[in-house]
Amino acid sequence: MEDHGEPRDYLKLHFLVFLWGFTGVLGELIDLPSVELVFYRCLLASVTLSVILRHKLRVPIGRAVAMFATGGIIGLHWVLFFLAVKIANVSVCMVGAATISLWTALLEPVMVPGRVLKRMDLAFGALVIAAVAIIFQSEMQYAVGFLVAIAAAIAAAVFSIINGAFAKHTPHRVIAWYELTGACVFCALCLPISARWLSEGRGLDLVPGPMDWVWLVVLAEVCTVYAYSEYVSLLKRLSVFTTNFANNLEPVYGIILGGLILGDYHHLGAGFYLGAALIAVLVLAHTRMSRRKRLTIG
Template identity: 40%
Template sequence: MASRNDYFKLHFIVFLWGFTAILGKLVTIPAVEMILYRALLAAIGMCIVIAVTKGTFAVTRVELIKLLLIGAIVAIHWVAFFGSARVSNVSVSLVGFATNSLWAALLEPLFNRTRIKKFELLLGLVVIAGLYIIFSFDFHYKFGLLLGILAGFTSALFSVFNAKFVRSIPAFTITLYEMIGVFLTLALFLPVYKNTWAPDHTLHLVPSLTDFLYIAILAGVCSVYAYSVAVELMKKISVFMMQLSLNLEPLYGIAMAMIIFKDKEKMGINFYLGTLIILAAVALYPLLKRRYDHLYTEKK
């Protein structure tokens, strides 16, 4: 069972992930190159952490292949998330990503062969409604919206897979091989990217010192630490609760952006209404889950 400390850790790492939007804006090189360096530095960081903590690098060949493939899913998620904002705007990207809780409500029962819980589907839809109220966006950005939804889908997908692996493999080990998977996937993708989507068909593989510093923070704090803690928490917290809490990420990101970039624009009533709806959905989940599980146990 998850404790209050576990839920505090969950929301703290969601807060850190909200900071990725700030760092992503500060970094000047394109998203694919940025993610490539992020994965490389994160993998190096995980090697150091495992060595210092005397953890294990050992996995079976089958486990290694599966973890690398999950890393490929993480790569698609990151490219879709950052790419959505690049081809449209941040609002479209975040609204698309908000579908992660809905995807989790569908995918978790599918892979675990359990019944879909109606209240999880309902809360997923409530969260999407809250974000829709906050972020008004133009439906002309169809491709950007599709990328955002892909980011939400892949986020739920790799969370479901990680929830299974964390039962038998240490969180740090999982994170290491998945970061390697992200790096290898993007490295293999670079030739295609260069000839299709790269600006001026040129790769920007030499970041400035400032860019490198921001990417290092992104890799160390937002990837090595936050990602490992998230995988560890999956032992106690359901995938759906993880995904539902992740919907606070854009709210944290906006709040930090206003502080760091000193945005003078005040938020309208729609922001506060949407925030209230999302917070209510996150707060209600543990209560509804406890009641639902209790009723289910009584019926059995």
């Protein structure tokens, strides 16, 4: 799919990426294990969309099942994302997430019939990996967290490619409801695993504190109901690779917000600024090249 977006679509995309950059900070602020955190995020978001949509959720049964199942992949992505935050830190999680563009470039030709591997996309993705390596060079003590974040990025690439097909036929909020409901059910099934292995000895933890509820509402309503449904809407006009490549600014926003809110300035050395600047330049260059190609074709 080639890009058919207007300038306001690219601006909205980068605003959504900024909001997603805040989710890592919220994951650090919310004192719940990753599975319980994502369970509440998806539950609150699904209920909100149910109220908004009411009787507009009818779709063909095959598509409904496919979107519901895709929600499981989204749930896995978010669980891995917040797990990386918990076992490492916001900075490590965010730089791992930046690899999504490379995984998208590699996986889309495999998953989408007729799609070929574009050398430009692969080259941009590889350059992002180089930028991530520059940022990460002083963080190798968090190798496990980094690998978990990369696994989260692979899951994100897979569901983004799948969503590119859903967005052609189904309203974006309807897609979001089915997928968030599927993610909620996935997390509910994973609660025993969380209680046994992921809760640091706390067992099943389903009782958020007062401030946890505040941050959960922000996470669910602003960073999920609004940001996620608008992201799906943009897939009607922007390519999967363009949207995922813009997501490479998420670690930049996330680490900056982590520094401002959580005081993680000791992670922001020269390597961070060099890598972050390289990512920003690459995102802007790719966006400009994509738009120029669209105008040439049009």
